[in-house]
Amino acid sequence: MIPFSLQKAADISAAIAAAKTGARYIAGGTTLVDLMREEVERPDRLVDINALPLRRIQTEGNDLVIGALVTMSDCAAHPDVRRLQPLISESLLEGASPQLRNLATMGGNLLQRTRCPYFRMLDARCNKRTPNSGCSAIDGYHGNHALLGTSSSCLATHASDVAVALVALDATMNVTGPGGERTFPVEALFRLPGATPHLEHALQPGELITAIRVPGGRYARRARYLKVRDRSSYEFAVVSAAAALDIENGVIHEARVACGGVGTKPWRMRDVEKALIGKPADRASFAQAARLSLVGAAPRAGNKFKMELMPATIVRALELGRDVS
Amino acid sequence: MSREAEPTQSCGRSEAPVSVTRRAALQAAASAVAFATAPASRAQQATPAATAAIESSTIRLVVNGQQRTLTVDPRQSILDVLRETLDLPGTKKGCNAGACGACTVLVDGRRINSCLALAVMHDGAEITTIEGLAKGDTLHPLQQAFIECEGFQCGYCTPGQIMSGVACIAEGHAGSPQEIKAWMSGNICRCGAYAGIVEAIASVAKGGKL
Numbered sequence: 001m002i003p004f005s006l007q008k009a010a011d012i013s014a015a016i017a018a019a020k021t022g023a024r025y026i027a028g029g030t031t032l033v034d035l036m037r038e039e040v041e042r043p044d045r046l047v048d049i050n051a052l053p054l055r056r057i058q059t060e061g062n063d064l065v066i067g068a069l070v071t072m073s074d075c076a077a078h079p080d081v082r083r084l085q086p087l088i089s090e091s092l093l094e095g096a097s098p099q100l101r102n103l104a105t106m107g108g109n110l111l112q113r114t115r116c117p118y119f120r121m122l123d124a125r126c127n128k129r130t131p132n133s134g135c136s137a138i139d140g141y142h143g144n145h146a147l148l149g150t151s152s153s154c155l156a157t158h159a160s161d162v163a164v165a166l167v168a169l170d171a172t173m174n175v176t177g178p179g180g181e182r183t184f185p186v187e188a189l190f191r192l193p194g195a196t197p198h199l200e201h202a203l204q205p206g207e208l209i210t211a212i213r214v215p216g217g218r219y220a221r222r223a224r225y226l227k228v229r230d231r232s233s234y235e236f237a238v239v240s241a242a243a244a245l246d247i248e249n250g251v252i253h254e255a256r257v258a259c260g261g262v263g264t265k266p267w268r269m270r271d272v273e274k275a276l277i278g279k280p281a282d283r284a285s286f287a288q289a290a291r292l293s294l295v296g297a298a299p300r301a302g303n304k305f306k307m308e309l310m311p312a313t314i315v316r317a318l319e320l321g322r323d324v325s
Numbered sequence: 326m327s328r329e330a331e332p333t334q335s336c337g338r339s340e341a342p343v344s345v346t347r348r349a350a351l352q353a354a355a356s357a358v359a360f361a362t363a364p365a366s367r368a369q370q371a372t373p374a375a376t377a378a379i380e381s382s383t384i385r386l387v388v389n390g391q392q393r394t395l396t397v398d399p400r401q402s403i404l405d406v407l408r409e410t411l412d413l414p415g416t417k418k419g420c421n422a423g424a425c426g427a428c429t430v431l432v433d434g435r436r437i438n439s440c441l442a443l444a445v446m447h448d449g450a451e452i453t454t455i456e457g458l459a460k461g462d463t464l465h466p467l468q469q470a471f472i473e474c475e476g477f478q479c480g481y482c483t484p485g486q487i488m489s490g491v492a493c494i495a496e497g498h499a500g501s502p503q504e505i506k507a508w509m510s511g512n513i514c515r516c517g518a519y520a521g522i523v524e525a526i527a528s529v530a531k532g533g534k535l
Contacts, residue, residue: 005380006399006445026446033402033441034422046399048446073435097511098498099489100423102435103442234510 001037008048012176012208018047019206020178025049027069028103030096031112038120040113040129054107054210057081062216064088068107068209072096072162075106085214087165087223087242094227095161097234107209109160110173110189111201115236116156117141127153128197138300144238147297147306149264154197155300158190158265159236165225167266168242168258171214177207186212190265197264219244219254224320227260228313237261239309241317245281252276252285257318259293262310269293272314281322283315290314384448388413389457403439403447404428407454415455415484419513426512429485429492430454436492438511455484458491466532467491470525478516486512490526499530 007023009015019025023045026032035041054067057078064084066075075081076092096104118124118136125134137145137155145155163186171186189201203209223244229235240260246253255276257269275289290311299307381396388411395410404421407413407430419427421440428439431453458465467490470476477483489512493499498508505523514522 001400004399006443008446026443028441029443029446030423030438030441033443037421050446097426097438098492098496098508099426099429099436099438099511100441102437232510233507 002039002042002044004036004044004046006046006048008051010051012052012210015047015049015052015208016177016206018045019208023047025208027105027108028071029108030100030104031108035113035120039122040120049208059084062220064214064216066106066212066214068211069105072101072104072106072109073098075162076101084216085165085169085220085223087169087220087225087244088162088214091161091165091225091227091240091242094225094233094240106162106212110163110166110186110209110212112158112160113200114156115159116145119156128156128193128200131196131198141302142300143302144236144261145300145303146264147262147299147303147310148267149192150298151193151195151197151264153195154193154264156193156197156264157261158263159260160266161225161227161237161240161260163190163266164240164258164260165242166212166214167268168244168256169214169217169220169223170256171212173209174211174213175203175207175209177204179204179207181210183213187266187268193264217244217254217256218246219256222247222321222324223256224317224324226313226317226320228309239306239313241310241313243314243317243321245276245318245321247281247322250280250282252279252281255318257293257314259310259314262293262297262306269314271295276318281318283319286315286318287311290318382445382448384445386444386447386449387451389453397444399443399445401444403430403432403437403442403444403452406444407439407452413454413456416488417481417484419482419485424513425482425485426489427482427485429488429512431488431492434495436489453488455488458487465491467494467525467529470529471522474521474525474528475518476521476525477514477518482512482514482516486514486522490522490529493526494530499526502527505530 024043026046027049032041054069056067057070058065059080062084072092076089082089116137118126119129124136127135135154142155146157166186172183173186174183191199225242227237227240229238237260239262242258244256255273257272259267271292272289275292279285293311293314381398383396386393404418407416416430417427419425423438423441429436430439432450458468467487489509493508499505502523505526
């Protein structure tokens with residue numbers, strides 16, 4: 001590991017002051033420490049933010065406000081999360097391992113780096129790691145890469161599960177930084193790769209995620225997360241789908257659908273949602289709507305199987321959501 | 326040899342003398358590992374001195390009930406500190422990337438991958454390692470169950486499996502073989518001793534021996 005210094009911030013303003021002068025935030029460290037050891041990440045200064053008062057989960061009516069330093073484990077197990085947004089709990093428990101979930105935080109989860117293997121191979125080309133160095137995945141292994149939002153520079157997926165749920169649920173995030181506080185949709189955190197895949201998110205230098213807010217909705221109860229992967233647990237998604245439905249008398253009033261493993265960011269499926277409204281909550285409607293997930297998809301030789309797997313996963317997730325008792 | 330045929334709480338292969346011998350052997354092996362890693366540790370310390378100014382810090386840990394005060398380089402993980410500074414090599418370094426679970430220890434009662442936890446960020450933490458489970462010569466019930474159920478072959482992943490298993494039971498995630506498999510999935514066993522591992526954890530959880 002390349003030498004670095006580490007300071008501890010006692011409060012938010014101290015953390016931002018350190019970040020303003022170039023220090024990187026570290027919370028759980030499950031991504032950053034790993035990538036520093038691989039020398040993919042090379043910060044010379046870290047600021048430990050674990051003492052900051054961002055570990056609470058609160059409710060405001062049916063809205064959930066989750067502190068950015070709440071661990072994945074604590075968030076998944078929290079009674080209010082399980083009661084108001086079971087989708088968040090389920091998606092968290094489908095990610096990582098118990099040991100990692102005890103360390104990793106909600107804010108850090110959103111900012112985790114891609115699991116494209118070339119990103120962490122220093123002798124491979126990777127535009128995300130080294131701008132303008134090329135992409136080894138395009139002509140190499142891309143069996144688990146994205147269909148949606150790709151560019152000629154990058155095909156890498158965003159690996160988070162809970163981000164898929166948060167994007168489906170219209171969650172917003174509070175950030176604070178040198179320019180003050182602001183709030184924006186979690187979906188807007190993630191940038192498409194375009195010609196600059198090394199620029200992954202919309203945070204300004206020194207900005208810190210403080211909380212994630214999840215609005216309540218009638219669809220929140222009938223919500224499931226289905227993760228298809230190469231083994232039954234502790235593996236990244238090949239394709240995943242979050243689905244939430246508000247159904248009355250067998251007819252869909254409102255729907256939320258997002259997918260993981262298929263996009264260069266957690267991918268909201270708005271066309272699929274629109275096609276579900278007013279339709280009977282049956283397999284035929286689900287299958288017809290799920291086909292719209294393919295609009296704009298750009299499969300390659302290694303990942304074209306996802307063109308079948310993605311709509312099939314959406315259909316299954318919708319069925320699971322519908323069948324929540 | 327069919328495990329399904331033995332539904333009893335204990336896996337029925339207990340041989341007391343074996344556990345004593347095994348413990349002695351583990352201690353001997355542990356000393357050898359500590360000796361072998363000492364020169365590597367010194368070599369690692371020599372590099373930063375020549376490059377940037379590294380600010381070492383003094384931290385305090387309670388490790389297996391004992392108060393320890395030590396000086397750490399910010400790059401040192403809890404795993405490094407346990408093995409190289411505190412001479413507790415029972416915790417194993419497998420992948421050193423948070424993927425295998427061999428380095429699992431309890432920090433403030435929760436299982437974590439100690440390879441990804443920078444020691445400097447855990448000042449004041451209470452850590453339990455595999456060395457802290459037995460009471461004198463009496464093995465922890467899960468250690469005993471791993472022997473009885475043949476929950477290991479080469480043994481390298483075993484300390485991590487046992488620490489993770491202790492937490493799995495304490496968390497209440499050991500209610501069925503299926504649940505145990507899901508909640509133990511962060512611990513990889515390349516020998517494939519999973520059947521025995523699940524059986525050992527299930528037997529202790531069922532017996533309420535923790």
